[in-house]
Amino acid sequence: MWISGTSQYAIRAVVYVATNGADTPVRVGPIAAVIDVPRNYLSKTLHLLARSGVLRSVRGPRGGFQLAIPPARLTLARVTEAFDDVGQRHCLLGRTQCGDRFACPAHARWGKVSDSLQTFFRKTTIADLMSDVRAAAR
Amino acid sequence: MWISGTSQYAIRAVVYVATNGADTPVRVGPIAAVIDVPRNYLSKTLHLLARSGVLRSVRGPRGGFQLAIPPARLTLARVTEAFDDVGQRHCLLGRTQCGDRFACPAHARWGKVSDSLQTFFRKTTIADLMSDVRAAAR
DNA sequence: CGATTTTATCATATACACATGACAAATAAA
């Protein structure tokens, strides 16, 4: 609903890699199986994450994917930036000319919500999500 | 980005109808021209809004569309419900099993933002947008 | 070096949102 399916896959995969790829790279197969996304499509998505600097890829035996950025400094906006632009304000009504000069009818009220959305994606890190998972496990 | 293009069209059209259709119905042609959306597509969208109870349609000469609900009681969630489900919580990561029992990694933190989104769409009315437009005109 | 394992790339398929165009149905007014 709020971000593209590919961005959803990306976040799920990055959390998995952060959790399980601390020492050795993680292969596409297991990631796809655990986070439940089509293997070949995920392969392409992880490749884009690597080209975008979020992951590091290693080919050949014992290869796979690892984080290229420490989880505490890796934000959701950074992870999804290859697929969606969630760190910036967008006009709710899809007007290109929507700004403080020519505002759409929803501009003022949407601004407040949009700010909290941007803050969420720009401030929340993969490490935050990992610690929430650990907290929930208790 | 945040809601479908059709929902964006719907809100823009409903605001226009609320503003210009107080006494007589508004025709599709002028609406499409002013809010800048494809005429035939808007025709279908307005028809869905009528079937969803948001608009009233009148056929024939002097026909067109009018609000079926007073603007002060017409929320954005109500306008878009035929196209998107914005008044309810959705898992950010697209997990169907995401709830308080089996939470996705983003569940807790996303909950706060999601609440403010739901509140926005369920509390903001067409009358609110109209009064913002009038305020901005001064 | 050769065999195996893994990601990289390419070509293509599918599903759905968005869009177009033609014609039917209803209504109002002359």
Add this chain to the structure above:
DNA sequence: TTTATTTGTCATGTGTATATGATAAAATCG
């Protein structure tokens, strides 16, 4: 009652996100 005007409906087209499958390229290990 006829004509003009408007929405309603249907059939179809287009573009893009998602998905699949085959093959190439790279790296490790025996």
